[in-house]
Amino acid sequence: MLKSRIPSPIPITEASQLALLVARLAQQPVIAVDTESNSLYAYQEQVCLLQFSVPDADYLVDPLSGLDLIPLGEIFANPDIEKVFHAAEYDVMCLRRDFGWTFANLFDTMWAARVLGWPRSGLGNILQEKFDVQMNKSWQRHDWGRRPLSSEALAYACLDTHYLIPLREQMMAELEQKERLEEAREFFAQVAQVEPSFRTFDPDRCLWRVKKVRDLEPETRAVLRELLIWRDGEARRRNRPSFKVLNDQILIALAQAQPKHVNQIQDVAGFKSYHVHRYGQKIVRAVLKGTQAKPPQPPPHPRRPSDEVFKRYKALRDWRKKVSGQRGVDSDVIISNAVLWTLAHHAPQTLDQLAKLNTLGAWKHKTYGEALLNVLRQRR
Numbered sequence: 001m002l003k004s005r006i007p008s009p010i011p012i013t014e015a016s017q018l019a020l021l022v023a024r025l026a027q028q029p030v031i032a033v034d035t036e037s038n039s040l041y042a043y044q045e046q047v048c049l050l051q052f053s054v055p056d057a058d059y060l061v062d063p064l065s066g067l068d069l070i071p072l073g074e075i076f077a078n079p080d081i082e083k084v085f086h087a088a089e090y091d092v093m094c095l096r097r098d099f100g101w102t103f104a105n106l107f108d109t110m111w112a113a114r115v116l117g118w119p120r121s122g123l124g125n126i127l128q129e130k131f132d133v134q135m136n137k138s139w140q141r142h143d144w145g146r147r148p149l150s151s152e153a154l155a156y157a158c159l160d161t162h163y164l165i166p167l168r169e170q171m172m173a174e175l176e177q178k179e180r181l182e183e184a185r186e187f188f189a190q191v192a193q194v195e196p197s198f199r200t201f202d203p204d205r206c207l208w209r210v211k212k213v214r215d216l217e218p219e220t221r222a223v224l225r226e227l228l229i230w231r232d233g234e235a236r237r238r239n240r241p242s243f244k245v246l247n248d249q250i251l252i253a254l255a256q257a258q259p260k261h262v263n264q265i266q267d268v269a270g271f272k273s274y275h276v277h278r279y280g281q282k283i284v285r286a287v288l289k290g291t292q293a294k295p296p297q298p299p300p301h302p303r304r305p306s307d308e309v310f311k312r313y314k315a316l317r318d319w320r321k322k323v324s325g326q327r328g329v330d331s332d333v334i335i336s337n338a339v340l341w342t343l344a345h346h347a348p349q350t351l352d353q354l355a356k357l358n359t360l361g362a363w364k365h366k367t368y369g370e371a372l373l374n375v376l377r378q379r380r
Contacts, residue, residue: 032164038145048144097196223290224255313344
């Protein structure tokens with residue numbers, strides 16, 4: 001609910017409307033952007049809505065309407081137009097995957113909030129605090145691939161970008177005042193380079209990620225692996241998320257029961273009668289194949305770091321905790337765990353050696369380089 005009514009967003013469903021929008025966006029120094037996808041409702045999610053805001057209007061572009069969206073790629077790649085997102089990483093991954101776009105000059109309000117040390121960085125929390133706007137979180141689970149979209153859904157989508165430009169103005173002022181803009185821009189640039197996200201299926205990797213799979217007998221694991229393969233094929237065929245075919249707990253129960261006939265499946269805990277009708281024969285075949293398969297071998301345990309590497313990592317982590325406390329930000333805003341492990345393994349002793357690892361951006365190298373080297377030198 002809003003305290004003050006926002007003008008209705010402008011829908012973009014025709015080529016002529018898109019051409020006018022692209023021309024309008026091309027004239028703006030700053031635009032706000034968001035996307036909605038259907039990750040809870042499809043095997044491979046896709047971008048189902050693009051939201052754009054400029055200071056006096058909000059636009060909703062429907063990529064499912066058959067529009068040729070190639071002209072929008074020029075907007076995202078244009079370094080003279082700043083694109084304001086909130087938590088841009090997922091949006092960039094999906095847009096790069098679906099449309100092959102490249103990105104330049106992003107401003108991410110989530111990362112800006114974290115660099116500034118704001119206590120809450122979720123968009124709903126920020127909008128409530130800064131603009132007295134309450135967002136309905138239930139829409140986060142909406143199926144954005146369904147058409148037509150209701151007026152309530154469109155109003156919610158509009159909220160994701162409507163306030164981003166004025167929010168960006170507040171953040172810019174605070175980033176400059178606290179001399180943290182260069183640091184924030186380093187995060188923005190990293191987000192712009194995020195690789196596309198494609199759905200892949202590896203039965204062995206999927207098997208060993210199932211909760212408590214190591215508690216199962218080897219023969220049961222072999223059956224479970226075949227059931228996972230069957231489920232993925234069914235999910236792909238029906239364009240549904242795997243968990244909406246059958247969840248992991250039901251698959252484990254099937255693997256343990258190993259039904260040899262369809263009429264035995266209905267006794268498996270969690271299995272519904274319509275499941276028997278829809279999947280029964282296929283499941284029996286998968287179970288039979290699994291009973292005849294060689295039990296899968298567990299992956300090797302990750303190699304434990306040496307004591308010296310672990311001591312260096314702990315020293316770096318202690319240094320990071322102290323710095324993050326002094327700055328009033330989360331630890332990973334200073335440096336991520338992955339980078340700390342890389343530094344602990346390689347133990348660079350000079351700034352040149354540190355730079356060659358290519359793990360720190362220019363700002364972090366300049367700001368924290370010597371301090372990191374001092375920590376590592378003390379652990380030699």
